[in-house]
Amino acid sequence: MLPSIFPSFRYYPAIKTVLMLAYIAGTIGLQIPALATYFRPLTPVTLVLSLTVLLIYHTDWRPAFVYYVILAILVGYFVELLGVKTGEIFGEYAYGEGLGIKLWDVPLVIGLNWLMLSYCCGSVCAQFPLSVFQKIAVAASLMVLLDLFIEPVAIDLDFWTWFGRPIPLQNYVAWWVISAILFTAWFNFPFNKANRLAKWLLLAQFGFFGIQALFNLFQ
Numbered sequence: 131m132l133p134s135i136f137p138s139f140r141y142y143p144a145i146k147t148v149l150m151l152a153y154i155a156g157t158i159g160l161q162i163p164a165l166a167t168y169f170r171p172l173t174p175v176t177l178v179l180s181l182t183v184l185l186i187y188h189t190d191w192r193p194a195f196v197y198y199v200i201l202a203i204l205v206g207y208f209v210e211l212l213g214v215k216t217g218e219i220f221g222e223y224a225y226g227e228g229l230g231i232k233l234w235d236v237p238l239v240i241g242l243n244w245l246m247l248s249y250c251c252g253s254v255c256a257q258f259p260l261s262v263f264q265k266i267a268v269a270a271s272l273m274v275l276l277d278l279f280i281e282p283v284a285i286d287l288d289f290w291t292w293f294g295r296p297i298p299l300q301n302y303v304a305w306w307v308i309s310a311i312l313f314t315a316w317f318n319f320p321f322n323k324a325n326r327l328a329k330w331l332l333l334a335q336f337g338f339f340g341i342q343a344l345f346n347l348f349q
Contacts, residue, residue: 142187146330149183152176153334157341160287170287174230174239181246184331190322198319199245202312206244209308211236220305221298226288247273247335248309252316253328262317269316270309276332277305279339286346 156176159169188195213219214235229237248269255269281297284290292298316323 142326145183146327149180149327150330150334153338157338160342161345170228171230173228173287173289174237177229177239177243177246180331180334181242184246184249184325184327187325187327189324192321194319195321198315198321201315202245202248203241205241205308205312206248207236207238207241210240213304217293220301222293223290223301224293225290228284228288229290244312246331247276248312248316249325250328250332250335251276251309252313253323253325254332255313256317256323265317266310266313269313270306273309274302274306276335276339277302279336279343282346283339283342286342 153176156169156172159165209219211234214224217223225232225235225237225240229239231238251269251272255265255272258265258268260268281301285292
């Protein structure tokens, strides 16, 4: 159990506050031209740090959870690699420079992003009084809802670019199917899904991309 290794549980209120303030600062900083130059390169760093803090608050490190971590990272990265190279999964798109270092034209952090988002959505939906099948469907739909907020902002932040507008429906269908596959593993692998930080990090993601999208509408 992590509490015996990381004494961070006593600092939970402070860590949660710092995390939320970091996302608020990023939201504001990216909208101020004089600061945006400094904030843009911090995106992959923020992603890695967010995932790190999230995993610190995970309490059940049995092999089943480690398998899920590996599965989510590998599926997330390689499905994006196939998507970029073939255009057959999400549609025709290419990654920009906003997510940092790339391998085979795909940012190295993209697998970590799939892990972080699926973890947060899965942890939140695990608390619902639903069947496993229903939880999978709701969690996958929550991932797609978040992607609806992410897509227009990601283009403006040079995370990726679509070869043609509007963003194809195929992208959202693929997001749902891939997410459902990951959540099938998440909800069936035997480990504790509770994480007190997950809902706050998910809220920070929705807030960041939602507010960025609103700013962009009025520019």
